[in-house]
Amino acid sequence: MMLSKKRNFVSKSTLLIFLTALIVSSNVFAFQETQNSFRQYKGKVIEKNSNKQLVFATVALEETNISTISNTEGEFLLKVPSAIKEGIVSFSFLGHTTKKISLGELNADNNKIELEISVTQLEEVNVNVPKDAEALVREVLNKKGENYFNNQTLMTAFYRETIKKRRRNVSLSEAVVNIYKSSYASSKKDAVQLFKARKSTDYSKLDTVALKLQGGPFNTLYVDIIKYPEYIFVDETIDEYIFSFDRSTFINDRQIYIIDFKQLPSIREPLYYGKLYIDVENKTLKSAVYQLNITNRELASRLFVRKKPANVDVWPTEIAYRVDYRNKNGKWYYGYSNVLLEFKVDWDDKLFNSVYSMTAEMAVTDWKTNNEGATLKPKEKIKKSIILSDEAIGFSDPDFWGEYNIIEPEKSIESAIRKIQRQLKRDDKNGASK
Template sequence: MIQKFLTILNKSLAAAMVVLLFVGVTQKIEAAILFQDQTENESFNQYKGKVVDEDSNKELVFASLSVEGSNISTVTNTEGEFSLKVPSSMNEKSVIVSFLGYKSKTINLSDLKENNNKIALKTSVMELSEVNVIVPKNAEELLRETLKNKGENYFESPTLMTAFYRETIKKRKKNVSLSEAVVNIHKSPYTSNQRDNVELYKARKSTDYDKLDTLALKLQGGPFNALFVDLMKYPEYVFTEETLPLYTYSFERSARINDKLIYVVNFKQKNENIDRQLYQGQLFIDAENKILTSAIYSLNITNKYVASEMFVKKKPAKANVYPTEVAYRVDYREKDNKWYYGYSNVLLEFKINWDDRLFNSVYSMTCEMAVTDWEKNLSGNLKAKEKLRRNIILSDEAIGFSDPDFWGEYNIIEPEKSIESAIKKIQKQLKKDKIGGTVAVSDPNP
């Protein structure tokens, strides 16, 4: 019974992450973009730079930058680079730069340059034995208390979030497809069982089909991939009364973030359950208030055949497709003593073994989403026609890269150099008529 339940849970978490593999056919690119009225034009200042470790000069990936006294924020990319757009009227404000395990730094916006800013953070890590607090004896009970307290510690009101979403497909280390979108997340209270809805505002995509082995490999679910990683909103995908006892828990170390003591809790599936597709990773929990501030975890692929059924819905007849890595990350942010979903990413890596080829193919699909602004939702619920489908394929709803000012005043995650290079190459491909196709399937868990 439990195994059947776990299979349903894992499929639910994977439902928005279905890979479509289909022999390429020709079709036209269709664009379906929902636009909303823009606010009055206001001038913006843009700041670019890099966040690094002060001692090693190593780039800090997914560091957070938030404008003090506002809801504006962004994160660094996998090369530690950031791009932050701020209304000119906020030029006298400061930006708070933070990263897990490091001391936050507050910098006046007026002290930042337009480009080439370098922000160095100091580490702030200590052993639990060095901390003058009572350490919980039971890590599992700490997690249970954290999940129980979500109504007190996280947003209690409907919230309208503006977020930037990106999904990338790579063949080994080369980018072959890139889709981006600005979306509005209609987030329900953390105390509510109602699911969040997403509205597409702007989207664009580029794909080099020649590098896809005549395959149209696409990610089903779009922004919902990243949204469902919000463990405090959707704990049932990883932790339930049935699954909590199937893990072992332990304390590793502690860290200070924004002057808050954070416990680091390791969890992994027990050996007697090793044949099940469970998870392992780390939870970063506020020691005083029992708040999950971040989580990094991955799926234990103990049976590649079962894992393949979870993620692969369509594939060529002469190929076997297996996921080799499935990893997740979610970060939360604080505003007025309440926490909310701020950033998440998902990595899916697949190996394709061809019956009639000597060498296999390796693809990775990455999606990430960062909340860049939010406000209380006073506009009510979305109409049915405005809601994104949970089985959406974003690349089918987007147009190509053409307008350099496409995003206007919206904050985005700074593109990686490799992605920028891929876009330039892909643009040439977009001018051709040879477009690969795909077959869409319905979401098994709508």
């Protein structure tokens, strides 16, 4: 049954939500040593001519594995160890020409990076492209052991999840995690270790509902389609999609073909629709942007709501995913992913319903090859059922992240953090005066 397959997908990807009354209740590695000083570079990535902010642009220091991502306002923050005196920073974004700037040309703040649009029509390209879009997708999945990292890797990643009631932040959790990533040719699951985390939750803004996102970093890690194709394109379901060629574009100055996919009209259960960005010459997936078909509100709700009060209806209004891959020495690897879950909550005894959104994103900020095959002990691994907002500590230290590369917080998150820190200072003063 298709529905049972979908339920299995959700349980594995741990995209689960708790809607309940308020009674709901090392041996680590780090690539950037905290005792070392660092330089940081801040700015915004925009589209030339239009000045449109470019969201999720990749910012990477060449000849290293250090990188970050621009936020939803196009802003970036790149931290570089002071031991690195020279280097080239590349700025890349879907459909735009990559720009490279030396560290010496970047300012500490207010850098304005303009990227030009680079688009060409599919028929203008003289590449032997398969006529069957589905066959190309299958070939990309079959070649994952050849084109993606085929050895074990230790990755440092920054993870953030937020819960909002309409536009107000009511829960914010962030973490630096260590990912013990297995080869793309292996069926072995990746392991994750929580290195450092912080959180703040104000359930008073949630009426009488507490929302919690179960799974933490696994929510984003399992969006890695190449490593975990079974969560979207399995042999039993790939035939239930329609694949078609769209247009072509450029990523990092390489020609990329865009393939659209959607479920067959005859399929009742919610599947996915979106775009795959494929380097046809190398048969690699560079990026994927897709959504869950939530036309059937009842079925879509069953997939995500684990528990809720009897007198409330909950249904998703948008479920969206994105994953981006990066290239190093001819091999591709997971670089960034995000998940957006938007829900409406309708109480029987209330005139108006409420809108809540839950966002999770994770960016790999550094990595090294795991030549010695280091593994995590069971007690060091975080569980797939983790609720990060229950595990992390508070926001007491404004310099909490130190030298770790993080995704620059949006203005609304920055404002929330400042309020949290001011409140903590007031609490400390009040406590000291008693």
